[in-house]
Amino acid sequence: MTQGEMAAIIDLNEEDDALRPLTTYRPVGTLPFAGRYRLLDFPLSAVAHAGVHSVALFMPRSARSVQDHVRDGSSWNLDLIQGGVFMFPYMATRDYSDSQLRHRYFDDYTTFLRRSGAPYTVIIGSRNVASVDLAAVLAYHQAGDAPVTVVYKKLAEAEMAPSDWTLTLSEQGTASAVVPTEARREPADADGKVPSFMDTYLLATPDLIDILDAAAENDTFRPLPALLRDYVVANNANAFEYTGYLARITSLQRYFDYSLGMLDEANYQALLFSAVPVLTKSKNEVPTFFARTAKVENSLLGTGSYIEGQINHSVIFRSVVVHQGATVDNSVIMQGGKIANGSKLSNVILDKGVVIGPNLTLAGTPDQPLVIGKNQTILSAADIPQAAATKA
Template sequence: MRRNKICGILNLTESKSAIDPLTRHRPIASLPFCSRYRLIDFPLTNLTTAGVDTIGVFTHDNLRSIYDHVRSGKEWGLDSIYGGLFFFSDPRLDRRANRYSAEGDLLNYYNNIEFFDKSESEYTVVMGTRMLCAIDVQAILRHHIEQGAEVTVVYKSMENIDNDDQNTACLTIDEDGRVRGLKSSVLHDKTDHVYMNMEIYLLKTELLTKLIRNGVAENEHCNLSDLLHQAIIALPSNGFEYTGYMKNIHSVRSFYEANMDMLHDSNLLALLKGSQHIHTKVKNEAPTFYSRSSDVTDSLIANGCIIHGEVAHSVIFRNVLIEKKTVLNSSVVMQGSSIGSGAELHYVILDKNVRIEPNTKLIGTQANPIVIEKNSVISRIVEGDFTRLTNIGKSISEVDSKQSSKDFFHHY
């Protein structure tokens, strides 16, 4: 590696249980977004646009989907002689757990601490993937140097925060921009004005490695995020306010809302068409085919689809088939799924390779969209009783496939 002023850390040990079943077989970083992207595309673009050419990806499970999407990092200019993309996984951590491991992830950083030494970087920026944003990392660095802080943490000034996420913290910041306190968002009222911690930190690499070594000596079962929370309270730390579009992907509802947000031009332009172009894995597909019977309004549809039915206010990924007389409204349909003739779907998230058979009716709500797990088949409800499908959110994916034929839900 050659000397660069900044190296990047993607901390993928993120709590994902509230997004199940979408994260049952993938980390948050691999979640599909906005008809063609993955969430990991955004921090990778944020870093490489700022000239960061050495990035360490620290994770604890489900690396296959990350490898398949990122590969050598070519799309982000990371397949070079100098620097590159480096993956670090700790086999001690429970790969099957859909939550933080009791072991913590700090030891993974300690065991791979030579990464920081070999990067020869003066500063390190740490970020995850669940805070969806397009941020200027060089602006954070300039602010950090100007303020002379030990640690700079990025925050978003917000009203009406989702206070049901115990893994999101809010900062107390004084009039000089100094961080004076930190507490969980669940301790705030929903209507409070808060400074949400976006879990993006910039500090000197030497300080970070010192914190990691000291942290492991005191408690090797700690998480890096907890260590950084302690650091911004114990050390002179400054806040950097991010004013662009941001969404905290911490639940099925927030994931759904983020996709729906992209149907508004202002949000789409702010996130995808701003000062930096978001890079992703390139897939060459034929243009989408719209038949004479199709009726599409206010939707984002990727290439490779075949549309015969009615689509409104929806986000559709590649290679999706929508048959005639189908009604799809306010829904997210991921890659390779098909919806049979006469089906009606409202407020639904279909994961990859789902098959909706003809004349099926799925009706969720905006607050509780129905989620269908990938590789599933949803067949016609024999008795026409739709009450089990309404307002049940993710639980639809948990129906036992061995139940009677009246239970409509089964797996390949």
């Protein structure tokens, strides 16, 4: 593929209520995943691998963590003289009955697209964790007849939530609509699977500009995702089937399940060692230290941690301390967590910077993990209900 043939829009204004308290102070895109990554790393790596020169990040309400993580884009080789990463301010919930605000919403998109000079544009979110080869998607689009291409993966119908988006596919393999699972009228295929839509569109940049310009003149405001769904209905779409690993991060339960799913070697290899390398911001840290008393089984650990206790079937991020006599089982412990002597954790998610005092027991269940919000300090059993007000 020719360098700069495609521009990218990564829309970080994604629904996050079902992921609170993990998204109280951060957007979905900067949720930690697999010991050292953020969800945003996966679309950024995909566009970098496809030779995209111009990337627009449409910022969420809480944008600080995005700015801190991405910076100049150098971790993804996007610190370019021409092009690079462009961050646009939060505009998702303004009063768009005001025509000036409505025009400004669309003008941010069209200004970026015109200046990118790319003949094609891909629009992608961050909640679908995958390693999509966007160069292959572009080639598929160019070989097809439809003006837009969408990406999907076949998933078992039982894995789909009612609000998950799916595609309505014709016998010719084109997509005629994007609908929630609860609104589907088509049965699953012979294998019990349905086409799960991955929130990814690819179309010609001039066509996208025309869509946005027309929407700016309409008195009824519709955001970009709704406009693109309408465009699929009006024109049909080429449907590109992705066959790699996919994790849909739309709820605390899914986040917990897919995080621990990284302990399966097949999942880990399929996501992180595919043809699309996954890049992230580098941190120069020492390796994790294991004391003689440490016992670690079937777990994934980031760098910079200090382990004296026992860890089983858990994901441990960077700079975590587990003291002697402490046990962590079937849990996700984010960066900077500290677990004091004698405490026992099972089926727990600790957000960044959580401190657990000595000789405490924190336990959820596999179907309802106990979630402790960011920077909480738990020194007694009485602290636990207040800090863990939200469960999956």
